[in-house]
Amino acid sequence: MGLDAKIPQGPLAEKWSKHKFNLKLVNPANKRKYDIIIVGTGLAGASAAASLAELGYNVKSFCFQDSPRRAHSIAAQGGINAAKNYQNDGDSVYRLFYDTIKGGDYRAREGNVYRLAEVSVNIIDQCVAQGVPFAREYGGLLDNRSFGGSQVSRTFYARGQTGQQLLLGAYSALNRQIHLGKVKMYTRTEMLDVVVVDGHAKGIVTRNLKTGEIETHAAHAVLLATGGYGNVFYLSTNAIGSNVTAAWRAHKRGAFFANPCYTQIHPTCIPVTGDHQSKLTLMSESLRNDGRVWAPKTKETAEKLRKKEITASQVKEDERDYFLERKYPSFGNLVPRDVASRNAKEVADEGKGVGATGLAVYLDFAEAIQRLGEDTVRAKYGNLFDMYYQITDENPYKQPMRIYPAVHYTMGGLWVDYNLSTNVPGLYAMGECNFSDHGANRLGASALMQGLSDGYFVIPYTLGDYLATIGPKPVDINHPAFEQTRQDVIAYNNKLLALKGNKTVVEYHRELGHIIWEYCGMARSEEGLKHAKNLIKALKADFWKNAIVTGENDEVNAALERAGRVADFIELGELMITDALDRRESCGGHFRLESQTPEGEALRDDENYAYVAAWEFKGEDQEEVLHKEELIFENVKLSQRSYK
Amino acid sequence: MSGNMNLTLKVWRQKNSQAAGKFVTYKAEGISEDMSFLEMLDVVNESLTKKNDEPIHFDHDCREGICGSCSLYINGHPHGPKQAITTCQLHMRTFKDGETITIEPWRSAAFPVIKDLGTDRSAFDRIQQAGGFISVNTGGAQDANAILIPKVVADEAFNSATCIGCGACVAACKNASAMLFVSAKITQLGLLPQGQPERYSRVQAMVAQMDEEGFGNCTNTGACEAECPKEIKLTNIARMNNDYFSAKLFREQHANDHAGGE
Numbered sequence: 001m002g003l004d005a006k007i008p009q010g011p012l013a014e015k016w017s018k019h020k021f022n023l024k025l026v027n028p029a030n031k032r033k034y035d036i037i038i039v040g041t042g043l044a045g046a047s048a049a050a051s052l053a054e055l056g057y058n059v060k061s062f063c064f065q066d067s068p069r070r071a072h073s074i075a076a077q078g079g080i081n082a083a084k085n086y087q088n089d090g091d092s093v094y095r096l097f098y099d100t101i102k103g104g105d106y107r108a109r110e111g112n113v114y115r116l117a118e119v120s121v122n123i124i125d126q127c128v129a130q131g132v133p134f135a136r137e138y139g140g141l142l143d144n145r146s147f148g149g150s151q152v153s154r155t156f157y158a159r160g161q162t163g164q165q166l167l168l169g170a171y172s173a174l175n176r177q178i179h180l181g182k183v184k185m186y187t188r189t190e191m192l193d194v195v196v197v198d199g200h201a202k203g204i205v206t207r208n209l210k211t212g213e214i215e216t217h218a219a220h221a222v223l224l225a226t227g228g229y230g231n232v233f234y235l236s237t238n239a240i241g242s243n244v245t246a247a248w249r250a251h252k253r254g255a256f257f258a259n260p261c262y263t264q265i266h267p268t269c270i271p272v273t274g275d276h277q278s279k280l281t282l283m284s285e286s287l288r289n290d291g292r293v294w295a296p297k298t299k300e301t302a303e304k305l306r307k308k309e310i311t312a313s314q315v316k317e318d319e320r321d322y323f324l325e326r327k328y329p330s331f332g333n334l335v336p337r338d339v340a341s342r343n344a345k346e347v348a349d350e351g352k353g354v355g356a357t358g359l360a361v362y363l364d365f366a367e368a369i370q371r372l373g374e375d376t377v378r379a380k381y382g383n384l385f386d387m388y389y390q391i392t393d394e395n396p397y398k399q400p401m402r403i404y405p406a407v408h409y410t411m412g413g414l415w416v417d418y419n420l421s422t423n424v425p426g427l428y429a430m431g432e433c434n435f436s437d438h439g440a441n442r443l444g445a446s447a448l449m450q451g452l453s454d455g456y457f458v459i460p461y462t463l464g465d466y467l468a469t470i471g472p473k474p475v476d477i478n479h480p481a482f483e484q485t486r487q488d489v490i491a492y493n494n495k496l497l498a499l500k501g502n503k504t505v506v507e508y509h510r511e512l513g514h515i516i517w518e519y520c521g522m523a524r525s526e527e528g529l530k531h532a533k534n535l536i537k538a539l540k541a542d543f544w545k546n547a548i549v550t551g552e553n554d555e556v557n558a559a560l561e562r563a564g565r566v567a568d569f570i571e572l573g574e575l576m577i578t579d580a581l582d583r584r585e586s587c588g589g590h591f592r593l594e595s596q597t598p599e600g601e602a603l604r605d606d607e608n609y610a611y612v613a614a615w616e617f618k619g620e621d622q623e624e625v626l627h628k629e630e631l632i633f634e635n636v637k638l639s640q641r642s643y644k
Numbered sequence: 645m646s647g648n649m650n651l652t653l654k655v656w657r658q659k660n661s662q663a664a665g666k667f668v669t670y671k672a673e674g675i676s677e678d679m680s681f682l683e684m685l686d687v688v689n690e691s692l693t694k695k696n697d698e699p700i701h702f703d704h705d706c707r708e709g710i711c712g713s714c715s716l717y718i719n720g721h722p723h724g725p726k727q728a729i730t731t732c733q734l735h736m737r738t739f740k741d742g743e744t745i746t747i748e749p750w751r752s753a754a755f756p757v758i759k760d761l762g763t764d765r766s767a768f769d770r771i772q773q774a775g776g777f778i779s780v781n782t783g784g785a786q787d788a789n790a791i792l793i794p795k796v797v798a799d800e801a802f803n804s805a806t807c808i809g810c811g812a813c814v815a816a817c818k819n820a821s822a823m824l825f826v827s828a829k830i831t832q833l834g835l836l837p838q839g840q841p842e843r844y845s846r847v848q849a850m851v852a853q854m855d856e857e858g859f860g861n862c863t864n865t866g867a868c869e870a871e872c873p874k875e876i877k878l879t880n881i882a883r884m885n886n887d888y889f890s891a892k893l894f895r896e897q898h899a900n901d902h903a904g905g906e
Contacts (some may be wrong), residue, residue: 065713070706126782130780133799136795559698
């Protein structure tokens with residue numbers, strides 16, 4: 001089956017405006033006849049819920065957290081990109097588009113990315129109008145900083161808590177609609193299935209996390225904004241609760257899952273200290289504006305540092321290798337994340353890593369502190385330095401941070417067309433849970449941009465077209481599909497609750513994470529992936545035999561919640577491996593050892609792999625079927641990415 | 645990898661909001677000082693699970709101090725003995741080997757216990773819904789740089805906006821007052837030019853909801869400020885009181901500025 005992305009015809013810069021005009025509208029009096037379900041209250045979900053309710057639709061909004069404000073967008077640190085060109089440094093919509101396409105290693109759609117760059121400017125306006133306290137200059141204008149993969153300063157920020165401030169802005173807009181009765185909010189409610197009637201998504205099945213009640217909800221359309229699947233690695237910078245369950249269950253009901261092997265390993269995270277570790281903490285990319293990444297030039301010096309015989313400050317300037325500045329003079333420390341991460345791994349692999357485990361390099365602020373003063377550095381990055389200190393008990397004002405790559409973001413996700421519709425009519429995906437805009441590698445400060453673009457400025461237009469097509473006739477919640485899907489969920493949960501083996505769900509999760517990190521992390525090979533696939537199959541079989549799930553359904557039961565999520569991660573893990581095996585090229589975050597340039601950079605194979613891999617679920621323990629969406633480049637020339 | 649600290653925990657266990665709760669004693673063994681407090685509880689929960697006993701329930705999510713989920717009352721302090729951090733950022737090196745640690749949920753009538761150490765803080769959401777917003781629809785906003793905001797004002801608004809809604813202020817207060825939380829939002833929006841049109845209706849709506857939820861009043865003890873993980877200042881409450889009195893004195897002018905503006 002060919003996949004139609006429904007990219008509008010015409011010149012790149014006119015596609016979105018023309019498309020908006022061509023989309024059908026729902027008249028104001030009819031909007032109140034439509035019900036819309038939105039799952040997830042992060043940037044994409046909250047902004048969509050507020051915007052659609054403002055238009056007059058009836059919205060039901062769901063989150064598994066105790067409050068919509070706690071969605072994991074809250075933790076985004078560094079900033080949000082927008083092509084405002086306030087700095088007069090040569091930015092433009094076209095440049096943001098170009099940087100994003102290139103940063104994604106030419107594996108994203110031109111039409112989508114251009115639209116993203118185009119509406120980026122509206123996002124900043126909208127957020128400021130809501131009272132988001134972005135950083136300002138003394139004259140009262142907005143301030144900007146730089147992020148990786150770009151040579152202009154286009155990143156807007158609110159200290160190191162940009163995600164928090166943007167999310168609280170969207171949350172306030174959502175609150176206003178709850179207050180006005182246009183949004184009904186369901187907190188501590190987890191979506192466990194999609195109800196599909198005659199091929200169209202018409203509702204969801206949820207579990208009330210306080211009472212255990214399994215309920216059905218009907219609507220004219222179901223919008224998923226449920227985030228990424230980074231926790232498939234067990235250790236990641238995601239929140240503990242972040243999961244793939246909503247997207248995965250939708251996948252099992254027919255929605256294609258695209259590019260699952262495109263995962264982002266962020267170069268600057270606090271290194272792992274031991275097996276007890278439950279999550280990893282990011283140190284914002286913005287730190288690379290002033291921090292310099294280095295490792296000792298020799299293994300001998302590294303060895304002394306690991307044994308704490310000397311400290312980092314005792315390593316003389318000529319014994320240090322500022323490897324990013326050396327290898328990539330034009331972008332220096334601000335190369336894209338995939339490039340920075342691979343280089344850090346290479347250094348550690350050569351035995352030049354530091355810290356007790358040797359799995360770390362330095363991010364050094366000594367030069368910045370000398371140049372700007374400690375107070376200025378504190379004003380810019382204070383909360384990040386404090387966080388680093390709390391976790392490591394080391395003072396980054398006095399000695400360099402130790403950092404190492406960690407899983408941070410997933411570019412893959414549910415396949416959607418230009419309208420953000422999955423291949424199941426009536427089922428939409430927004431934000432990180434779709435695959436659409438970042439190709440094989442996301443640039444820093446672009447996730448917030450995409451989440452808010454989808455929610456504030458794309459879905460309010462594109463959804464109307466579908467709704468106008470199907471008409472406002474109420475959805476019949478008594479259709480047997482609702483009860484059938486509900487029974488499926490109950491049976492599945494009972495199967496989980498019956499597991500009374502000898503190994504905890506967390507142990508399975510950790511084991512899954514080790515497999516994926518080892519074989520489908522920063523470097524992947526045919527042989528390793530094949531081996532990993534067998535390991536995951538065995539892990540899945542063992543899980544359904546020997547896992548322990550405590551408690552009952554009809555109560556607060558975090559063990560049951562976690563078990564369902566881990567079971568889905570195991571299945572997704574297998575699909576990631578399948579996808580990584582299929583893609584015998586390197587691109588962005590997907591680095592196949594068999595496909596590299598003489599300098600060790602990712603080597604694409606545009607002739608054979610310039611496509612989106614969209615996978616179709618065929619049933620339990622069946623191989624998934626691949627559908628290809630060819631990527632067509634009419635405006636940019638595909639070339640080897642260079643940041644030298 | 646485990647460590648060599650052994651601790652005794654006295655943990656509040658309560659099956660649900662209706663059931664009576666009690667302290668139960670657990671051993672936490674082989675704890676590393678590099679573990680976070682929640683990772684220490686993970687270790688205890690893993691061993692409970694292995695015995696098919698029900699793990700201790702607590703709210704947590706981001707584990708990097710920003711989502712506001714974690715909410716443990718440790719040895720008589722919300723978020724434990726250290727200042728300016730959340731429970732998830734508290735590390736075991738703060739404690740001594742052999743120590744006994746008492747762990748309770750937030751205690752406030754407005755935050756009923758859901759299970760064990762988890763409470764229902766939806767009252768905070770309802771206060772925000774009553775008026776914690778600027779009534780602006782998506783689209784149609786003017787260029788962001790058309791609104792000039794002095795850096796000092798933006799910074800101050802940010803300092804208030806940094807509240808994570810964890811509820812430590814309420815848990816710390818002998819009156820279970822939510823005024824630090826409520827005043828933080830009122831101050832953020834009240835300082836910014838965009839927040840002016842609804843400034844006085846907002847404060848009235850939010851305070852009314854706060855009272856309805858059963859939170860106590862402020863007697864200027866300052867425990868909230870001392871325990872706030874984000875160091876929200878008591879001066880926010882002064883600003884809120886100031887706006888509230890203004891609104892009450894001039895309520896005729898402002899009564900029709902209904903927050904939400906239909």
